[in-house]
Amino acid sequence: MLKRLIASRETLLIVAILLLLILISSRFPGFIAPSNLANVFNDTSPLILLAIGQMIVILTRCIDLSVAANLALTGMVVSMVNVALPGLPIAVILGIAIGLGTILGMINGLLVWKLQIPSIVVTLGTMTIFRGVIFLISDGKWVNSHEMSPAFKAFPRAELLGLPVLSWIAIFAVIVFTVVMTRTTLGRAFYAAGGNPHAATYAGISVGRSQFWAFTISGALAGLTGYLWVSRFAVSYVDIAGGFELDVVAACVIGGVSIMGGIGTVAGALLGALFLGIIKNALPVVDISPFWQLAISGGAIIIAVALNAQANRKKGRIILKRAEQIR
């Protein structure tokens, strides 16, 4: 039990994150002040939300490259709704954001499930389509801070027990999806569908349907993040979160999610996102140009996927380790 805990991916990542923090704080002690760490977490919350959705999609042997475009489209729609109807309660705005994101995710899911088009093709396509649609509905214009209603902008910033709502939403999502992935049939179906699709089919699990739900969840989280993103940064335009899908995939891969499907945890996605978030926030502190970030994400993806492959090569895939040991 203890041995497995030490060797697990999550423990390794926690150690790596602690080392990273020690390294940064040796030169800039202020970085690990609780208030700054809370800031870093809040800044990473959108990445955490998207990484959870992406992890579920990758579990089912798919990939969702349209998350950032989904986020941008939903963000644009809710900010335009806000401009048109400033009095609309935030609950309705949240409903619209999650609803629209879900629909966009379902489009991906249906194409993958019913037409069996490879997910990479579907989401590469929908990624550009979503971005194009933003241009069509917004006419290429920006929705700026002064056009948004104060309540619209205040929601993610509102403090609750010392943390902003944005952070709480990320924490809430981590808890909910940890339960869903480990304690529900739907969650286990994702693992089964990705771990061994043939066996899953014989066990009565529809692989396509699991993939559909994975894309739906990913879409819903992207939609939710869309609203949080535009209200937090108080601006919305065609290119917001451009290229963010790569960060999301990077967070998952760093978090030990196997791109071959079937392996990955919510905690892994969370830690992977935090790892990237800390690097991103530390770059300006240690005086490295932000232009390094893209290359660092890319390098991190490659190193992480190589490490994953090494780790997974040695042993066969056992889904129910604990049960086998008891027997």
Add this chain to the structure above:
Amino acid sequence: MSTTERIIPDRLRSPMEQRLKSWETLLLLVAVGIFVANSFASPYFLNAWNLSDATFNFTEKAMIAFAMALLIISGEIDLSVASIIALASTAMGAAVQMGVGTPGLVLIGLGVGLLCGAFNGVLVTRMGLPSIVVTIGTMSLFRGISYIVLGDQAFRGYPESFSWFGQGYVWWVISFEFVLFALIAVIYAVLLHKTNFGRTVYAIGNNATGAMFSGIRVNRVKFILFLLTGLMSGVAAICLTARLGSTRPSIATGWELEVVTMVVLGGVSILGGSGTIAGVVIAAFVMGLVTFGLGLLNVPGIVMSIVIGALLIGVIALPRLWSMWRLR
């Protein structure tokens, strides 16, 4: 994931019928249709110089698409091609600042392309990593290096003789790039359809394990295909840089999507194992004509990308919808 059933017919269709019903014929009809529609839609379309200009819309992308077609037929993919262009272009730009002449620039462009291809190839074939993730990683790594080098700056000052690769004309309206495109198309058609190497590419795409047991060195073939894709990205980088006359780190953003779309539109199965170079050539013309026609009608670039994205999905979805509808 999905098992495709192969139905073996009692009687083979005649070669003539087969050819008439092929994807390539259908695509050719679409191309002709777009050409005719365009010439009615805009009075500026049927002009030798305008049409010559239109070829620049696809020649560079098509050069990469030929190599990508082989790679996809073998069951792999390379999403880093646009970033290889950025890196190769940055390297050439840096060399210009050091006073390197045109032959040196060409060698640097090709060399960086080959190196990037080799990097992808080693990660995929030596370390056994899935090509989708590896090339998503190198996609941000390669372009990231360009951003580190350039930041928000740009490299300029390419020599006059270098710009000929992107702006030169061989004869009348026939540009150097178009000739190069045609030449590369012929080379790849011969390589894929007339050589042993080409047959091994199909064999690997249809059944990599079977191919290995038939004595094909699967990993070596795949490595060569990654090298070729990198090399063609280097060639495209030379042409594009010469045409634009400057290098920014955002050069050729999103091209990987258009290249993959071109290959898939050309009838290459995204799951590997089938496809022809002729199909990719026609697909290149179709995409070039669509973007050029929409451009003449003043449609903004981002709206064209909707068309490209819809084409990519539609081209795969429609035949599947059609067969689902027929089975009903």
